[in-house]
Amino acid sequence: xxxxxxxxxxxxxxxxxxxxxxxxxxxxxxxxxxxxxxxxxxxxxxxxxxxxxxxxxxxxxxxxxxxxxxxxxxxxxxxxxxxxxxxxxxxxxxxxxxxxxxxxxxxxxxxxxxxxxxxxxxxxxxxxxxxxxxxxxxxxxxxxxxxxxxxxxxxxxxxxxxxxxxxxxxxxxxxxxxxxxxxxxxxxxxxxxxxxxxxxxxxxxxxxxxxxxxxxxxxxxxxxxxxxxxxxxxxxxxxxxxxxxxxxxxxxxxxxxxxxxxxxxxxxxxxxxxxxxxxxxxxxxxxxxxxxxxxxxxxxxxxxxxxxxxxxxxxxxxxxxxxxxxxxxxxxxxxxxxxxxxxxxxxxxxxxxxxxxxxxxxxxxxxxxxxxxx
Amino acid sequence: xxxxxxxxxxxxxxxxxxxxxxxxxxxxxxxxxxxxxxxxxxxxxxxxxxxxxxxxxxxxxxxxxxxxxxxxxxxxxxxxxxxxxxxxxxxxxxxxxxxxxxxxxxxxxxxxxxxxxxxxxxxxxxxxxxxxxxxxxxxxxxxxxxxxxxxxxxxxxxxxxxxxxxxxxxxxxxxxxxxxxxxxxxxxxxxxxxxxxxxxxxxxxxxxxxxxxxxxxxxxxxxxxxxxxxxxxxxxxxxxxxxxxxxxxxxxxxxxxxxxxxxxxxxxxxxxxxxxxxxxxxxxxxxxxxxxxxxxxxxxxxxxxxxxxxxxxxxxxxxxxxxxxxxxxxxxxxxxxxxxxxxxxxxxxxxxxxxxxxxxxxxxxxxxxxxxxx
Numbered sequence: 218x219x220x221x222x223x224x225x226x227x228x229x230x231x232x233x234x235x236x237x238x239x240x241x242x243x244x245x246x247x248x249x250x251x252x253x254x255x256x257x258x259x260x261x262x263x264x265x266x267x268x269x270x271x272x273x274x275x276x277x278x279x280x281x282x283x284x285x286x287x288x289x290x291x292x293x294x295x296x297x298x299x300x301x302x303x304x305x306x307x308x309x310x311x312x313x314x315x316x317x318x319x320x321x322x323x324x325x326x327x328x329x330x331x332x333x334x335x336x337x338x339x340x341x342x343x344x345x346x347x348x349x350x351x352x353x354x355x356x357x358x359x360x361x362x363x364x365x366x367x368x369x370x371x372x373x374x375x376x377x378x379x380x381x382x383x384x385x386x387x388x389x390x391x392x393x394x395x396x397x398x399x400x401x402x403x404x405x406x407x408x409x410x411x412x413x414x415x416x417x418x419x420x421x422x423x424x425x426x427x428x429x430x431x432x433x434x435x436x437x438x439x440x441x442x443x444x445x446x447x448x449x450x451x452x453x454x455x456x457x458x459x460x461x462x463x464x465x466x467x468x469x470x471x472x473x474x475x476x477x478x479x480x481x482x483x484x485x486x487x488x489x490x491x492x493x494x495x496x497x498x499x500x501x502x503x504x505x506x507x508x509x510x511x512x513x514x515x516x517x518x519x520x521x522x523x524x525x526x527x528x529x530x531x532x533x534x535x536x537x538x539x540x541x542x543x544x545x546x547x548x549x550x551x552x553x554x555x556x557x558x559x560x561x562x563x564x565x566x567x568x569x570x571x572x573x574x575x576x577x578x579x580x581x582x583x584x585x586x587x588x589x590x591x
Numbered sequence: 592x593x594x595x596x597x598x599x600x601x602x603x604x605x606x607x608x609x610x611x612x613x614x615x616x617x618x619x620x621x622x623x624x625x626x627x628x629x630x631x632x633x634x635x636x637x638x639x640x641x642x643x644x645x646x647x648x649x650x651x652x653x654x655x656x657x658x659x660x661x662x663x664x665x666x667x668x669x670x671x672x673x674x675x676x677x678x679x680x681x682x683x684x685x686x687x688x689x690x691x692x693x694x695x696x697x698x699x700x701x702x703x704x705x706x707x708x709x710x711x712x713x714x715x716x717x718x719x720x721x722x723x724x725x726x727x728x729x730x731x732x733x734x735x736x737x738x739x740x741x742x743x744x745x746x747x748x749x750x751x752x753x754x755x756x757x758x759x760x761x762x763x764x765x766x767x768x769x770x771x772x773x774x775x776x777x778x779x780x781x782x783x784x785x786x787x788x789x790x791x792x793x794x795x796x797x798x799x800x801x802x803x804x805x806x807x808x809x810x811x812x813x814x815x816x817x818x819x820x821x822x823x824x825x826x827x828x829x830x831x832x833x834x835x836x837x838x839x840x841x842x843x844x845x846x847x848x849x850x851x852x853x854x855x856x857x858x859x860x861x862x863x864x865x866x867x868x869x870x871x872x873x874x875x876x877x878x879x880x881x882x883x884x885x886x887x888x889x890x891x892x893x894x895x896x897x898x899x900x901x902x903x904x905x906x907x908x909x910x911x912x913x914x915x916x917x918x919x920x921x922x923x924x925x926x927x928x929x930x931x932x933x934x935x936x937x938x939x940x941x942x943x944x945x946x947x948x949x950x951x952x953x954x955x956x957x958x959x960x961x962x963x964x965x
Contacts (some may be wrong), residue, residue: 219777220804221832222748224697229837238843240657253654253804262653270648271848279817280627283614308682312841323598339844363741372894374596379838403593407664430594443653447845458595464604467686468711472846473820480651551860 223391225380226324226346228251235336241545251544252571254562257383257413257521259443261495261565264488267444270481274474282473282565285539288521289480293451296483299427305463306479307449308470310435315341316465317452321374322347323405328378329367330337331359333384333552335410338377342573347375357515357523358387359398369402376401379410381417384550384560387516396422403525407432407498412450413519416439416496421518430455438475440520441489496520499563506573510580515558523550523558526580527555528587535583542582543575600698600720609710613920625943628936631757631787631895633817635869635939637852638862639816644855648848656847663854667825670857673801674829679837680853682844683824683894684786684809690839691807691826695748696721703741705733705749705752707758707926709784721749728929731889731897732761735771738963743776750775752785755791755912758934759923760891768797772805780832781806785854786824786828786892789815790870795892798953812849814894815863816856870894873937880947884954889932897924897932900954902961904930909957916956917949 240254243249252258263271286306308311314337322328324346330338332351342349349421350371352363359382368376378397381388388414414422425432436451449471455461480487482488501520504514515523526533534551536559540547551561561572596602617623627634637645642803668675681687688711696702698720704712706725707954714722722744729855731872733756742750752771772781785808788796799806813826823845828831856862877896878888889897900907907923910933913919923933936944 220829221695221807222778223694223835225701226697227694227835228839232838234599234837234842236656236658236842238655238658240661241659244661256655259653264651268649270640271649271652273852275642275848275852276636276651278645278820279633281612281630281813281819282822283630284608284610284612285615285893287614287618287691292818308841308844312844315841320597320601321595323600326598405594406595445655446648446652448656448844448846452655455594461597461601463608464601466610467682467689468610469821472822472849474847474848475633478649523927573742 230344232482235340236562242541242546245565246541248544250546252531252564252568254564254568254572255546255548256499257440257519258445259440259520260568261493262441263443264482264485266485266488267482268389271474271478274477278472278473280472281469282476284468285548285575286471286476291475292483293453297427297453298454300456303427303459304453304472305466305565306449306461307462308448309438310410312433312448312470313339313450313452316406316462318342318347318375320343320461327371327373328375328377328504329364329371329373331364333550333555334359335378336378336551337385338410343476343551352491354385357385357555358382358389361393362388365397367402368405372402372429373405375406375408377408379412379517380423381413382412385515385523385555386519386520388417388421389513391421395425398425398429401431405431409434411471412440416493416520417518427453428455430458433458438479438482438549440542441492444475444478444482447478448472449475449479483528489570490525502569503561503563506569506576509573511574520563521560522563523560525558526583528557529553532558533584533586535558535586536579537580539579539582540575540584543573544578545575609714616920620915622918623921624731626675626938626942627920628938628942628946629920629922630819631814631893631936632819633814633866633894634942635817635866638856638859640859640862641790641816641852641856645848645852647919648851652847654847655843656845656850657667657770657843659939660845660850663850666854666857667827669938671801671827671915673827677801677833678821678825678827678912679833680825680845681836681840682855683813683821684784684811685711685825686739686822687826688712688782689811690836691717691782692719692721692749693839694835701745701747702749702751703738703745703747705738707924708733708748708751709753709757710908710925716835728759731759731929731944732756732763735763737769739771739774742779749783751782753786755787755892757787757893758927759889759897760893760895761889762791762795762892765795772799772803775805779805780864783808790867790894791892798862801827802829804832815866816853816855817866818849818852821852822846823849823853838943871939876943877935877937880943880950883947884950894937895934896937897934900957901933903927905915906957906961907931907933909960910953913953913956913960914949917953919946919949
């Protein structure tokens with residue numbers, strides 16, 4: 218019974234996964250979290266119109282969704298001012314990043330990202346045999362100059378930039394992305410992850426040519442549209458690049474309920490505006506909680522805030538644990554010096570009121586733990 | 592502006608996609624189908640309990656689903672009599688097949704399937720550089736002996752078998768799959784696609800050891816549970832193989848609404864039994880429609896029936912077109928001699944009543960078209 222053999226590339230992959238889900242943490246703890254503020258989910262919820270569309274679509278779920286995502290791509294193209302062929306819809310940005318890496322990266326190919334940036338992107342790169350080269354953040358921002366310089370140095374095929382950034386919440390200056398494009402090495406593609414773009418000042422959103430073959434931009438319904446559980450996102454760029462997704466994607470892979478919800482969400486501009494206002498309020502509240510505890514928050518263009526706990530990674534790790542002890546789920550960056558911070562999602566008023574209540578005790582416990590264990 | 596470069600493997604892939612969706616056909620036609628009987632969807636719809644769970648879950652769609660699919664895997668493991676670690680949940684069988692091929696097939700690796708079997712499996716194999724070897728069907732059944740023999744001949748890493756079969760609807764004899772396992776070459780894995788297994792006589796369902804490293808079995812909520820649009824399926828097998836999916840899968844890829852719907856569907860055994868009875872009735876009705884038109888239907892263990900149109904591929908193709916002209920969507924096998932048939936899904940009473948009405952005219956038109964154009 219010899220049985221299956223894994224392909225050598227997969228056999229050699231690490232068993233580590235990018236994120237342990239909050240449900241897994243709850244099972245390990247033996248009790249649920251009271252506040253779910255660790256995954257940058259949008260607790261203000263989807264548009265009532267999207268909810269209506271999704272509950273209605275459930276009755277048609279016996280049908281496969283349209284494998285071309287035609288109506289949604291038409292709608293997105295109209296909004297973006299491009300053609301349907303410039304837009305591909307997929308199972309969230311995570312799924313699209315996996316396809317993009319598969320399309321462009323073979324074993325040994327170089328990829329550039331920032332140390333401490335999105336682990337799921339790195340997971341895909343490693344998964345297809347790519348080699349990751351990192352540059353450090355600079356003043357809590359991804360360092361575009363350094364990314365471009367490193368791309369030249371290693372002959373990168375992909376350069377990853379989240380803008381606004383995760384996990385720090387910062388954003389690039391107006392014109393910076395456009396300028397970086399001009400300095401990219403030949404054959405490199407800038408992967409612009411805009412999961413949080415709706416939360417940013419529109420004035421800082423890059424203005425790039427849809428047919429520019431040096432950039433692909435990815436967006437999602439998980440964050441501003443509060444549909445993380447629906448698994449639907451999109452990428453847009455040059456038609457020749459976008460069209461190539463058809464060679465590798467799971468054509469019937471997008472959930473029909475998600476397709477209908479996304480369409481309805483795009484049409485509810487009022488709800489989006491209300492959401493953005495609520496998120497802005499929540500960011501202020503998180504910044505105030507930090508200040509009330511003598512800490513500083515990194516200015517954020519997203520629906521989360523990185524709070525500098527005033528120590529190093531040990532203190533922030535202890536703070537994540539101390540908040541979990543008080544039933545609050547948050548995460549933190551993995552790499553120094555970003556890991557002096559905890560990352561807290563812009564939650565509802567009740568969540569943040571509870572956080573404000575337990576924060577001083579948690580911080581005291583975290584400081585005590587670090588003092589005791591070094 | 593050199594821009595992106597595709598990886599050589601992807602650059603060389605064909606642009607053909609496995610299936611053109613019915614929505615695309617409708618857009619080309621400029622009008623909708625009246626009867627959607629081509630994609631083996633289950634128009635009897637999901638369990639009311641599943642519908643309730645899905646509409647309820649929509650309100651929580653701002654949260655990501657549990658990336659471990661823990662509750663659903665526990666439930667499936669209890670039903671299958673195995674451990675949670677023997678079960679992986681993914682974005683339908685299509686998504687799981689893609690991951691499995693990625694895990695086991697590198698460029699040049701040999702894969703065996705039947706000529707005319709599931710094109711989406713072949714799409715994945717080609718997509719990862721595998722080389723497909725086929726054997727013909729035998730009496731409208733996949734020929735297990737020939738598949739095993741070919742696997743020895745070419746040193747296959749994967750051997751694909753749909754049981755019950757798609758597109759013919761036939762099923763292997765009791766014990767045949769178990770016997771074939773014993774004759775597989777070393778290092779080969781039998782990929783047993785059981786998308787339609789709930790529709791088959793339980794007595795013919797293979798009985799294999801969950802830890803047998805020579806087989807993986809795949810099932811779905813798309814067919815008997817009528818949740819095709821939800822994109823959720825599962826695979827089960829040896830824990831070491833199943834665990835390897837964690838190295839490559841999109842961990843947060845399964846829709847939260849689908850997770851909840853699937854759990855509820857499994858608990859509604861009454862609805863499943865009713866569905867199976869309705870499908871059996873519909874198969875009888877389709878067989879009667881064939882007989883009423885002087886044609887024969889291939890005995891089916893699925894929710895579709897292959898109807899032999901009494902000619903070759905030209906006549907069946909003309910029949911697919913003639914039915915489309917009358918607003919009925921059906922498909923047909925792609926390879927001779929299977930392509931003498933059209934493949935019609937077990938639809939609702941009203942769908943089949945309309946089909947019965949237009950079938951004679953469509954058959955007449957198809958025969959005329961073939962006579963005219965040779």
